[in-house]
Amino acid sequence: MGTTIEKPRSVTGTVARGGGPPGSRRPAALKASFWVRLRRDRPLLLMVAPAVLLLLLFVYLPLVGNVVAFMDYQPYIPIGQSRWVGLDNFRVLFADPAFWQATLNTFEITFMQLVLYFPIPIALALLIHSLTWPWLRTVVQSVLYLPHFLSWVIVVGFFQQSLGSGGILNQTLRQLDVGTVNVMADPGTFKLLLTAQVVWKDAGWGAIIFLAALAAIDDSLYEASAIDGAGPWQRFWHITLPGIRPIIIMLLILRLGEALNVGFEQILLQRSAVGAHAAEVLDTYVYFHGVIDGNWSIGIAVGLIKGAVGFLLILAANKTAHRLGEQGVYSRS
Template sequence: MPEQTAVVPDRGEEIPTASCPTEREQRQSAPPHHSLWARIRRDRMLLLFALPGVALFVAFHYLPILGNAIAFKDYLPFLGIQGSEWVGFENFEPLINGDPYFLDALQNTLLITAVQTLFVFPAPIALALLLNSMVSERVKQTVQSILYLPHFLSWVVVVAIFQQVLGGTGYISNFLRQHGGQGLDIMSNPDTFVALLTSQVIWKDTGWATILFLAVLSQIDKELYEASSVDGAGRWRQMWHITLPGMRGIIIMLLILKLGDSLSVGFEQIILQQKAVGLEVGEVLDTYIYNNGVRGGEWGVSAAVGLVKGLVGVVLVFSANKIAHIFGEAGVYQK
């Protein structure tokens, strides 16, 4: 860097001074950026640990996308995808012309999605707020452990438990008969099927879903509660003005992801109970794909339904994320 001089007014002497570095000199003195391969070598252990998860994700999520070509072919398993005849959009005709079985499945899917969004989605938020209000940490951890347990049960076990309690020969029906009443069979009642599915999801997954919300609650500054308490705010006002705004980001993100998965309402849970209530109320898009594709042999139509379902989910995610950006929220991903 060249040296500059300055004149001292009283003495008329020149003393050396250091000038501010130019932009070019700043760029030359800045530490060099690591190349891609240098960063890979630096983070090789982290990348090695992530490799199995990435491989599984690619194998079971990205590679199967190539199978969507079945939606445009008269697919026959013994001919394979390349050997099957190309039929264009012929497999989409039942969707466009309004196949009654498809419309029933779509209507049931939308109904279950609406009910579960209304009742299942807020349940872990309310539970997290309740657990966060507990004073005793030991009681809080005990309750959390108990509520987490149902998540690790398979749907086969969950449906069996509900059958033993709410079925025609379950505990409630036997109790009512022993006391002169009439038996109650909720498991095979079409009128209560949506409520049954919703209660099962709440019982199984609400405790586990509170983990994210409890983690967010732990990051809220405690001084905000102390300051609001000094100003005379009670628990309800603190929750409305401090707690819920602090959880808003994660709530919006999970709601956007829920919209992307809105047309998938639990294949295993429903297929296990579909026979008891019938296809009229028990058929959804996932079981429609299974019954027509795997069991009925209409592979092309089933693939077309699956493709449309996936595209609708993508559109909903991008649209909801755009709306979140308009209102100043981060959403699932940044702009």
């Protein structure tokens, strides 16, 4: 039998016919590929368009108004006619002791909520995920999610009826002939009270993301580790925790970005009971000194500081996550 020898292909001919390596595509081909992808993803783009439009109108477009922080802004004249004052508003702000007290209170509340509140949704998610009966899991989830849909007016009223001077706690203490306590009006425990209210209201809702992360872990990993003799703690440390660690770090970074937002409505409803020294935060400072007193430029200056600090905290936290080998909220450049 004869041996058929295949003729080698001509490299020049291959390139001429467009069979070269992927990097040799012409710009026209790339442009065509973009329009193909655009047509393919058109339904998804149409679905996300309203959200993008809202983001542009109510988040990015108002950023232009930060220029008011450098003006002596008067709301009844065109913004271009307001007098330019440079950094004078920031000098006035930094010389105000009430601003620094509000900043201190804000960071204290943020620290308490990070330490005392942030781990609780993780623990709740682990608890719910460990339930074997589907109907029990559904009941527990519904009960824990429900407080999130209540307004802060209802939540504060509930705590007032429970822990206030005429609440259930003090009524019970009077029946027992024991001294009463008014937790709702105690400045010393006010920050702990705020954290307890956040835990009661939002811990169940915060567990949703962690439940989704737990559901994505392959059950065969647990089965294989159990066969190898791993105990519950070892399975948690080597399977569960690595499975949800990226979500934990991402949410922690995002929480740091909102470190100076600690709940305006919640605090405003209770500020009068404990006084401004204990309850004044940056959001209420903006409301009373910027809106009520008419110092609009001061209020915008505080908002600009909050945004800058939050941005720096996100950058620092994301850089730390990269050093620890995690993805963070955005990848390395």
